[in-house]
Amino acid sequence: MAEKFIFEPTTIDQLKDHYDVIIIGSGGAGLTSAIQAYELGLSPVILEKMDKIGGNTTRASSGMNAAETFVQLDHHIIDSFEDFYNETFIGGGKQNNPALLKFFTEHGALAIDWLNQHGIKLDDLTITGGMKTMRTHRPSSLAPIGGYLVTELLKYVAKYQIPLFDKIKVTDLLVKDGQISGVKAVGERDLTINTEAVILATGGFGAGKDLLAKYRSDLLKLRTTNQPGATGDGVKLAQKVGAKLVDMDQVQVHPTVQQDTPHAFLIGEAVRGEGAILVNNNAKRFVNELDTRKNVTKAIDDLGGTGAYLIFDRDIRKRVKAIEFYDHIGLVKTGDTIAKLAETIHLDPQ
Ligand SMILES: Cc1cc2nc3c(=O)[nH]c(=O)nc-3n(C[C@H](O)[C@H](O)[C@H](O)COP(=O)(O)OP(=O)(O)OC[C@H]3O[C@@H](n4cnc5c(N)ncnc54)[C@H](O)[C@@H]3O)c2cc1C
Incomplete structure (x- = not known):
């Protein structure tokens, strides 16, 4: 059996004061940028503010x-x-x-x-x-795709010995003569690192209450499935050095999310893609499950807060491994027959 790969971030004593390119964020965008930069002959560094590597990318299923x-x-x-x-x-x-x-x-x-x-x-x-x-x-x-991607990309980061520091938050982009010249960051101490180029791979702002309040206050009542570090830092860093923002109100809401558990869990779209149906409290389908996310979300919202059930069989379960995780955390109810399942979840078996 293949040995389990465990990635260890670089220790802070190895941080240099200059890199060819500083990549901010260790999700899919950051890791692929770093690997490509290295393969082009540059010396990149990845700075990640959280103690968990991979950002929202690890959550994609x-x-x-x-x-x-x-x-x-x-x-x-x-x-x-x-x-x-x-x-x-x-x-x-x-x-x-x-x-x-x-x-x-x-x-x-x-x-x-x-x-x-x-x-x-x-x-x-x-x-x-x-x-x-x-x-x-x-x-x-x-x-689930996200964990697979991050693990496989990290194997390259390890193989190429690309430095990846966690728990370092970039707070400012430094500019000299109209060009990026470095970043300011905080970790155990304040840091200044010099560079000729920065890649903002900081992800979105689904967990950034201040930006949501400003651009989409209607969404504040919803619970997010984003990782806590998805706070729009890249937007703010770029804005501080003169970037203009567009389309900030275009935040997408995913339709199938378990909202009444201590953590909100996104039930991946592949479950519907592989054939699961959505039913309401009257055990009736109420939307084309593969309509756009906006329309499916609206159809669920129009139920008036009752929520909905995703119904699937064993074959669908086999084709979406993430269901094993949903079951593991207690989100899945099972029945040997449709009638038994209906009884368990208090729906009309007919
Ligand atoms: C639950 C869930 C399921 C999803 N499923 C899918 C799917 O199936 N298919 C799909 O295409 N998309 C999916 N998405 C969306 C997808 O995950 C994201 O669009 C994608 O992963 C974004 O990658 P990224 O590298 O740009 O950002 P992220 O992966 O979010 O990485 C950004 C990183 O930057 C770090 N960072 C932020 N600010 C700073 C700072 N100031 N200093 C240092 N580090 C910082 C963050 O902590 C984070 O680690 C899903 C998202 C979620 C939340």
């Missing part, structure tokens, strides 16, 4: 969307950048920035290739909300 990939062809799925663009555009209420969306939809396949070239294989497919074809890539072990 369903998969990664991309079109026109070799994986799709292996599965006999013919897809196009155009369809990916159009379906995502509709999912975004047609408010997406067209240039950014075009770039995103036309580069997903390169990301799948890049990972594959690094031995990180997303060779299985499922389908997620708003999409009309199988373009959500995931590992064939069907394990």
Whole structure:
């Protein structure tokens, strides 16, 4: 059996006062940037403010969307950048920035290739909300994608001996003569580190109450599934050196989240993608489960706070390993027959 890989962050005594590039954040964006920078011959460093590495990326469970990939062809799925663009555009209420969306939809396949070239294989497919074809890539072990990605990327960080410091929070970007010249950060002590380039890989602000209050106060009543460090630091750092902000109110709410447990848990979209149905308290379906996230969220909200149930069978469970985790933390109720299940969750078996 393969030995379990345990990553150890770099110890603070090894911190230098200059790197070619400082990468702020240790999620998927930060880790891939660091690996690529190293392979291009640069000396990168990754600074992570939390004591847990991987950011929201470790929480992702369903998969990664991309079109026109070799994986799709292996599965006999013919897809196009155009369809990916159009379906995502509709999912975004047609408010997406067209240039950014075009770039995103036309580069997903390169990301799948890049990972594959690094031995990180997303060779299985499922389908997620708003999409009309199988373009959500995931590992064939069907394990939650985020943990898999972070572990495999960290193996490269370890192999290349890229320094990754945890518990260091970047507080300021330093600018000299109109160019980035370094960062200020706090850890056990205040730090200044010099560089020619910074990559902001700090993630979003789903757990940032101040920014939510400013841009989407209607969402403050919801519980987030984001990690506590997702507080929009990158937005603030960039703004302090003159960046302008756009589309700050465009925060997406995921439809299936367990809200009444001590921690809120996102029930990954692959569960619906693989065929689970949503029913209301009257045991009736009330929405197309694979409609856009916005529409499914609205349909659940329109139930008036009763919540809804996701119903799935053993075959679906086999195809979504994250369900084992949901069961482990007590979110899953089972019955040998539909009637028994209905009895357990107090729904009409008919
Ligand atoms: C529960 C959940 C499930 C999801 N499922 C999916 C899915 O199936 N498919 C999908 O495509 N997407 C999914 N997403 C979204 C996806 O996880 C994110 O879009 C993606 O991981 C963002 O990656 P990132 O590297 O940009 O940011 P993150 O992974 O969030 O990493 C940012 C890192 O920067 C650190 N940081 C922030 N500020 C500072 C600072 N000042 N100094 C130092 N470090 C800092 C943070 O602590 C964090 O570790 C999911 C998200 C959640 C929360």
